[in-house]
Amino acid sequence: MRPRRNALLIAAAVASAVVTLTVSAGRTDADPTPAAEHHFARERVLGTSFDLTVVTDDRATAERCLDDVLGAIDAACVTLSTYDAESEISRINARPDAAIDVPLSPLLAGVLRRARAWQRRSEGAFDPTIAPLVELWRVAETRGRAPTDAELAPLLASAEPRFAIEGTDPAAAILRRAQPCTFRLDAIAKGTIIDLALAAARAVSPRVTGLCLNIGGDIGTWGMRPGGRPWEVGIADPGDAAENAPPRARVALAAGQAVATSGGSARFWTIDGRRFSHLLDPRTGRSVDHVASASVVAPDAETADVLATILTVLPIDRGIALVDDVEGAACLVVERDGAERRSARWIDVEVPVARRGEATPTATGSRWDEAAKVEVAFTLVDSATRGRFHRHFVAVWVVDEHGRLVKIVALWAKRGELKYLKKLNKFWGTWKGSDLEKAAPSSLKTLSRATRRPGEYTVVWDGTDQAGRRVAPGNYTIHVDVNREHGPGKERHTHAGATLDCGASSATAKVADQPELTGVSMTYTPGRRAY
Numbered sequence: 001m002r003p004r005r006n007a008l009l010i011a012a013a014v015a016s017a018v019v020t021l022t023v024s025a026g027r028t029d030a031d032p033t034p035a036a037e038h039h040f041a042r043e044r045v046l047g048t049s050f051d052l053t054v055v056t057d058d059r060a061t062a063e064r065c066l067d068d069v070l071g072a073i074d075a076a077c078v079t080l081s082t083y084d085a086e087s088e089i090s091r092i093n094a095r096p097d098a099a100i101d102v103p104l105s106p107l108l109a110g111v112l113r114r115a116r117a118w119q120r121r122s123e124g125a126f127d128p129t130i131a132p133l134v135e136l137w138r139v140a141e142t143r144g145r146a147p148t149d150a151e152l153a154p155l156l157a158s159a160e161p162r163f164a165i166e167g168t169d170p171a172a173a174i175l176r177r178a179q180p181c182t183f184r185l186d187a188i189a190k191g192t193i194i195d196l197a198l199a200a201a202r203a204v205s206p207r208v209t210g211l212c213l214n215i216g217g218d219i220g221t222w223g224m225r226p227g228g229r230p231w232e233v234g235i236a237d238p239g240d241a242a243e244n245a246p247p248r249a250r251v252a253l254a255a256g257q258a259v260a261t262s263g264g265s266a267r268f269w270t271i272d273g274r275r276f277s278h279l280l281d282p283r284t285g286r287s288v289d290h291v292a293s294a295s296v297v298a299p300d301a302e303t304a305d306v307l308a309t310i311l312t313v314l315p316i317d318r319g320i321a322l323v324d325d326v327e328g329a330a331c332l333v334v335e336r337d338g339a340e341r342r343s344a345r346w347i348d349v350e351v352p353v354a355r356r357g358e359a360t361p362t363a364t365g366s367r368w369d370e371a372a373k374v375e376v377a378f379t380l381v382d383s384a385t386r387g388r389f390h391r392h393f394v395a396v397w398v399v400d401e402h403g404r405l406v407k408i409v410a411l412w413a414k415r416g417e418l419k420y421l422k423k424l425n426k427f428w429g430t431w432k433g434s435d436l437e438k439a440a441p442s443s444l445k446t447l448s449r450a451t452r453r454p455g456e457y458t459v460v461w462d463g464t465d466q467a468g469r470r471v472a473p474g475n476y477t478i479h480v481d482v483n484r485e486h487g488p489g490k491e492r493h494t495h496a497g498a499t500l501d502c503g504a505s506s507a508t509a510k511v512a513d514q515p516e517l518t519g520v521s522m523t524y525t526p527g528r529r530a531y
Contacts, residue, residue: 035209035226038062043380043455045073046190047083048216054201055210055226065201065208072200073193079107080189082131092175093131093182102175104165109173113165115188118306122322124157125313126306127282131184134280137287141269146276152285191260191305194220198301210255217448218260220301221253230254232351235448238263238293238334242375242460244410248340249332251297251349251448257328260304261448262312263293279312288313292334295448297349299328307331316341367470368463369527374398374500376409376478379519380455393483395427396459401475401499405430407466409478410459426495427481456519463502473503482516500524 035057042050052069054062079088088108095102104112115128132155140147162181167173194213198220201211210223212231221231234247251259264277264287276287294311298304307329311319316333323331323343330345342350376396398406461478463470482494494516498509502524511520 033057037210037226040066045070046077046193046215049214049455050216051212051214052201053210053212054208055223056205056208058205058207061205061207065204065211068200068204069197069213072197076107076189076193076196079105080111080185080193082184082186089183089185096177096180096182098177098180100177104173104175106170106173109165109167109170109175111185111188111192112163112175112183114302115185115306116161116163116165118188118310119161122310122314123318124283125281125319126187126310127157128183128185128188129157129162129181130280130282131182133282133285134184134278136285137269137276137278137280141271144272146271147285156285157282187262187309188302188306190215190218191220191258191300191302194218194258194301194305198222214448218258218301218305219253219448220258221256223255231257233259233448235259235261235295235332236293239338240460242458244459247353248293248334249295250351250353251295252351253297253349257297257299257349258301258304259295259297259448260301260308261293261295262308263291263334264289264312277312279309281313290336291316292336292338294319294331294333296323296329296331297346298326298330303329368473368502370463370470371527372463372502373525374461374463374476374478374502375458375521375523375525376461376480377456377458377519377521377523378480378496378517380457380482381516381518393424393481394457395424395479395481396461397427397430397479398461399430399477399479400471401477405466406471406476407461407464409461424481424483426479426497430479474501475499476502478522480511480517480520482514496520498522502526 035055038054038056038059040052040054040062052066054065056062056065077084077087081087082090082093084090085094088105092102112128115126118126119128133152136147136151136155158179160178162179163175163177165173166176194215198211198213201213202208202222208223210221210225210231212219212221217236219231219233225231230252232250232252235249235251237245237248240246253259262279264279267278269276269278269287277289279288280286281288291312294308296304296307296311298307303326307323307326308331310322311331311333313319314322316335320331320333320341320343323329324345328345329343330349331343332346332350333341335341380394394410394412396409396411398409400406465471477497477499479495479497494514496511496514496517498511498520500507500509500522504526506526507524509522511522514520
């Protein structure tokens with residue numbers, strides 16, 4: 001691999017594992033293999049999590065798609081990544097002088113032209129020159145004091161545009177700045193890169209009939225699922241960050257549609273004990289939080305990405321009106337108080353969500369309060385320095401104080417992969433595989449959500465057993481098992497467990513860092529009443 005490519009992979013942090021595939025047997029002319037979904041996952045792609053589904057009848061074709069998708073991301077980062085000091089946009093940012101005219105590549109010229117158009121169309125709520133404001137807030141977090149009006153004033157968006165792209169020839173475009181400015185393209189470039197990556201994957205083979213690419217909750221699609229089914233995507237509930245939480249809504253995406261979600265729940269600054277959303281209004285310089293999350297379905301990922309960000313900044317009515325004015329776009333906005341607002345076309349993409357019903361009490365009548373929960377948080381270890389492997393299998397389950405099995409909280413595997421779970425040693429030794437096919441394990445779902453930090457996951461146990469009955473208060477041990485699939489050399493099994501007193505008072509437990517996961521914490525929060 002070329003040194004430049006190595007540097008970009010490090011900068012983009014394309015680091016971990018390819019998720020195993022549930023595919024049929026080998027193909028013969030007499031017995032052709034039907035198209036199947038091939039799933040791949042990694043951490044630290046564009047600074048977040050990555051999931052790719054390829055529909056094809058051939059595993060080798062699916063793996064070539066993965067390589068081409070990652071190659072397209074790599075190539076786009078040469079131009080658009082502000083985290084790579086050698087990228088085109090970073091070199092431009094290093095010389096913000098307004099007196100300097102800069103020739104642009106066709107890719108960057110196109111992105112900046114469209115960004116400038118969105119800036120005008122959104123009345124300044126979207127601004128690609130927001131980089132100095134973001135940096136000021138980062139410094140504010142370090143010093144423990146929010147920015148003052150005097151500090152913000154020189155950085156606010158002006159009535160006159162800071163830059164223009166001149167020249168009609170895409171190969172000879174020029175960046176001309178009316179005043180010194182630097183660029184931050186996060187709210188548009190991720191969508192651009194998803195669109196480019198899908199185009200690269202489509203070119204691999206005519207045997208590819210469907211694609212779904214999810215990078216940090218921004219999702220682009222092409223084609224259909226096996227059998228001509230649409231891509232169904234959950235919209236994460238901004239009030240519940242757990243991976244196994246029910247989605248707030250679901251959408252069915254037609255071929256080529258994309259969905260993106262923006263919100264401040266996953267990334268924020270903490271200043272003097274207060275959380276500030278990382279989303280900023282370029283016109284005021286202040287953090288905005290009147291919208292808990294905004295999800296947009298659009299004809300392409302770039303449009304969905306930009307509109308989701310704009311919706312978190314504009315007043316809600318004006319934001320929805322803007323979405324209604326964009327052909328093929330629809331949105332769901334969740335306000336800070338939990339109220340939902342939908343655009344006119346949202347009804348065309350939304351599908352019903354099965355709401356979780358009330359659990360059955362235990363036979364004794366003593367039961368876990370419906371508002372109580374145990375949160376299990378952990379971070380999967382970045383594999384960048386540990387070699388390439390396919391992915392981590394993960395199981396989270398609960399036993400009572402007598403060692404009796406209570407519930408599988410999460411099991412990140414497809415049903416066809418259950419035979420491989422024997423390498424989750426502690427989990428398999430407890431369950432012995434007997435009930436797994438009936439257990440409806442909670443796989444890691446395809447969700448559109450606000451971008452989160454890579455490798456960081458949370459799952460919640462709601463105090464029910466495997467049959468959905470609420471358990472009695474008491475001591476429960478929560479286990480986490482992790483293992484590599486097709487790891488390089490000896491695979492490293494990791495187990496973490498802790499016992500919590502789940503009664504009238506809060507309880508917490510932390511587990512020492514393990515070979516494959518760190519930051520393991522378990523927190524019990526009692527409900528509205530003591531039991």
